[in-house]
Amino acid sequence: xxxxxxxxxxxARFAIRLIETKRPDFITVYLxxxxxxxxxxxxxxxxxxxxxxxxxxVIGALRAAGEARAPARATICVVSDHGxxxxxxxxxxxxxxxxxxxLSIDEAHRISSWKAMPWPAxxxxxxxxxxPKDQRVRAxxxxxxxxxASDPVNGIERVMTHEETAQAGGFPNAAFLVAFKIGYExxxxxxxxxxxxxxxxxxxxxxxxxxxxxxxxxxxxxxxPVGRSLGExxxxxxxxxxAAIMHVALPDAELGPLLP
Numbered sequence: 001x002x003x004x005x006x007x008x009x010x011x012a013r014f015a016i017r018l019i020e021t022k023r024p025d026f027i028t029v030y031l032x033x034x035x036x037x038x039x040x041x042x043x044x045x046x047x048x049x050x051x052x053x054x055x056x057x058v059i060g061a062l063r064a065a066g067e068a069r070a071p072a073r074a075t076i077c078v079v080s081d082h083g084x085x086x087x088x089x090x091x092x093x094x095x096x097x098x099x100x101x102x103l104s105i106d107e108a109h110r111i112s113s114w115k116a117m118p119w120p121a122x123x124x125x126x127x128x129x130x131x132p133k134d135q136r137v138r139a140x141x142x143x144x145x146x147x148x149a150s151d152p153v154n155g156i157e158r159v160m161t162h163e164e165t166a167q168a169g170g171f172p173n174a175a176f177l178v179a180f181k182i183g184y185e186x187x188x189x190x191x192x193x194x195x196x197x198x199x200x201x202x203x204x205x206x207x208x209x210x211x212x213x214x215x216x217x218x219x220x221x222x223x224x225p226v227g228r229s230l231g232e233x234x235x236x237x238x239x240x241x242x243a244a245i246m247h248v249a250l251p252d253a254e255l256g257p258l259l260p
Contacts, residue, residue: 005033005051012058016065023069026246029062031055035084042201043084043212063220075221075245079238082204085123085212090187090196091155091180093118093125098190100144102137105190116141118178119171120186122205126165126174138175145176154194155184157207179207221245223259230258 001007008031015029033051041047059078066074094111097103103114111117115137119126127145129137149156160168160177170177180186185203187196206213217230217238223245234255241257243250 003032003036005037005054008033008055008058012062015062019062019065019069031058038084038202039200040202042086045201048202073222075219075224075242077238077242078216078218080215080217082215083211083213084202084204085182085206085210087123087183087185087198087200087203089155089184090189090198091184092187092189092192092194092196093178094188094190095192096144096148096194099192100140102141102144109190111190116175118186119174120188122185122203123180123182124205124207125178125180125186126171127176127178128173129175132173132175141176145178148194149178155181157181182206182210182212233258 011029011031015027018024019027034048034055037048037051038045059076063074063076066076094103097114097116097118098105102116104112106112115130115134117128117130119128127141129141131137145156145159148154149159157179160170160179162175165174165177166172185198185200185205187198189196204213214232215235217233219241236253236255237258240250240253240255241259243253244257244259
């Protein structure tokens with residue numbers, strides 16, 4: 001799967017053809033090029049802005065196809081799933097866990113066994129235990145993470161417990177969550193040092209209270225107030241909003257729609 005803007009333009013042509021020939025009442029199109037470019041060159045880079053301009057044309061073509069399919073009845077939404085932040089440092093947790101004896105690396109440079117494993121999520125990492133009931137390993141991981149977080153140079157903003165992570169709606173089976181500071185991301189090296197120059201210039205996956213992680217939501221269509229700013233909304237309101245437009249019930253939705 002190629003996640004470039006060039007492939008987005010191809011996917012959009014497929015979507016437009018589907019709209020014209022299959023006449024769906026609801027269709028989604030996932031565009032990946034901006035995410036890919038912002039990882040490579042960073043948010044708001046010249047290259048990222050160029051990709052955004054190309055995607056603007058893509059969305060315009062999709063909108064035109066939708067409105068031609070349903071004149072005066074089409075609703076078009078543009079939704080992003082996260083924001084972006086510039087990065088410069090990788091935090092190689094695999095290396096720290098290997099050095100602490102919590103995971104083993106074989107001669108082929110692959111993880112051969114593990115008692116505790118960090119799961120990468122960009123600006124954060126969930127820590128999983130092979131045996132969640134092993135309190136000795138849990139304590140060992142807790143001590144290791146506390147030691148790493150005690151040095152501000154290591155780029156760890158906070159370490160969340162299982163209970164804190166689950167309550168926040170994150171990884172429900174994680175023993176801990178390591179939240180990095182903006183500018184740091186999960187690294188994939190198995191050997192020390194802990195910090196190395198980042199492979200990317202931008203990433204996401206930080207705690208959601210960082211303004212950089214705010215995403216975008218735009219909507220146009222019949223019954224949608226023109227020029228109205230919704231301010232900061234909760235992502236969980238988007239699906240109920242679209243469902244209400246389509247007269248579909250979402251009885252288990254945690255929040256209501258954005259429009260009356």
